[in-house]
Amino acid sequence: MNKVIDSSTEFLISSRSSGPISYPGTEVLSTTADSGEFSLIQRFLTGRGAARDDVELDIGDDCAVTQIPAGFSLAFSIDTLVSGVHFFADADPQSLGHKSLAVSLSDLAAVGAKPAWATLALTLPSPDSCWLECFSLGLHELARQFGVRLVGGDLTRGPLTISIQAMGLVKSRRALRRSGAEPGDLIVVSGQLGDAALALQRLLLARQQGKQSSARVEAIEPELRERLEWPTPRVELGLGLVDLATAAIDISDGLLADLGHLLEQSGRGGELEINAIPLSPASEAVVRKTQDWSLPLSGGDDYELCFTVPQANLKPVLALGMALNIPLAVIGHITKQNGIRLRYPNGEILTGASPLTGQLGYDHFRQNSSDD
Numbered sequence: 001m002n003k004v005i006d007s008s009t010e011f012l013i014s015s016r017s018s019g020p021i022s023y024p025g026t027e028v029l030s031t032t033a034d035s036g037e038f039s040l041i042q043r044f045l046t047g048r049g050a051a052r053d054d055v056e057l058d059i060g061d062d063c064a065v066t067q068i069p070a071g072f073s074l075a076f077s078i079d080t081l082v083s084g085v086h087f088f089a090d091a092d093p094q095s096l097g098h099k100s101l102a103v104s105l106s107d108l109a110a111v112g113a114k115p116a117w118a119t120l121a122l123t124l125p126s127p128d129s130c131w132l133e134c135f136s137l138g139l140h141e142l143a144r145q146f147g148v149r150l151v152g153g154d155l156t157r158g159p160l161t162i163s164i165q166a167m168g169l170v171k172s173r174r175a176l177r178r179s180g181a182e183p184g185d186l187i188v189v190s191g192q193l194g195d196a197a198l199a200l201q202r203l204l205l206a207r208q209q210g211k212q213s214s215a216r217v218e219a220i221e222p223e224l225r226e227r228l229e230w231p232t233p234r235v236e237l238g239l240g241l242v243d244l245a246t247a248a249i250d251i252s253d254g255l256l257a258d259l260g261h262l263l264e265q266s267g268r269g270g271e272l273e274i275n276a277i278p279l280s281p282a283s284e285a286v287v288r289k290t291q292d293w294s295l296p297l298s299g300g301d302d303y304e305l306c307f308t309v310p311q312a313n314l315k316p317v318l319a320l321g322m323a324l325n326i327p328l329a330v331i332g333h334i335t336k337q338n339g340i341r342l343r344y345p346n347g348e349i350l351t352g353a354s355p356l357t358g359q360l361g362y363d364h365f366r367q368n369s370s371d372d
């Protein structure tokens, strides 16, 4: 994820009411009242995900214990969403529950793993039952859709922060990786790029409009907001690509940045046809008008897959996309020469050294970035 929504957000953290000695700012939620830590876990987080008979110890024990079938390896990935950095402090909790899990499932998709379990480290400013109920609803709807059981976690008081570790199973030694792309391989992306970044741009603009802001937020196309707030992890696609792709990555920080990682780890370069980058009608209208490709190329939060396939595998890959009803677009090919070259329709070619690709995507720790 790549967003700094508001780095100046301040949090009002009420002091803890009871319980053991704790350090200021790291308090546990009260452990005695009805709204206490264990009661909250019991009421809102326990037993709501997919039922799985490979879970030996579930929420309520010191560790979760799960079984791994012979021939499979464990794939796991953790992502953190911080209020004011990755989402607005007043964001809809149901969509937050969905998105927090979706971004971790997207990582599993990128390695071709089948999701199975998750843990949740949740830091809340206060024990808000309504917020938790909606958050849990969004999280567990998606969890059940992909057969995921929430098997444990942690609950603390502090600035709203959500960390989800998703775990899945991948055929042993068959996980997709970022390295492995070979010269001549085709570069393919799923879905359409830049919509989430466009939605965020419009939301930020709308929020600056003072009194008219809610009307302006309402006016943003729902399809765009859905791409930002309810991303769909491409799990089935990743599973199908295990036998077909030479390398894969999920696009969370922008196409150029993430493809750049894949190329670097493969020790190769890539040439992209700008015109082949798949756009929604809304994004296409913006690009046509402004001739500015920066959102589809460098905007974040797409959660699509970018992968490479030998020419010979293109047919089965396209058939997989059709079978799953996921649009796939061939946007370029792998080259021996390192770096990314962007081929524009007018014949112009931008290379990795250009100002455009110098700003590849969002990097939380890059010097001079706004939340350093």
Ligand code: ADP
Pocket: 041, 045, 058, 059, 060, 061, 062, 063, 064, 119, 120, 121, 122, 150, 151, 152, 153, 154, 155
């Ligand atoms: P411990 O103190 O042994 O680490 P906790 O008291 O933090 O355990 O948690 C009690 C049980 O509730 C554990 O099984 C833990 O995994 C689970 N749990 C705590 N917080 C969460 C959460 N946010 N989501 C899911 N399970 C949780």
Ligand code: MG
Pocket: 061, 062
């Ligand atoms: Mg313990």
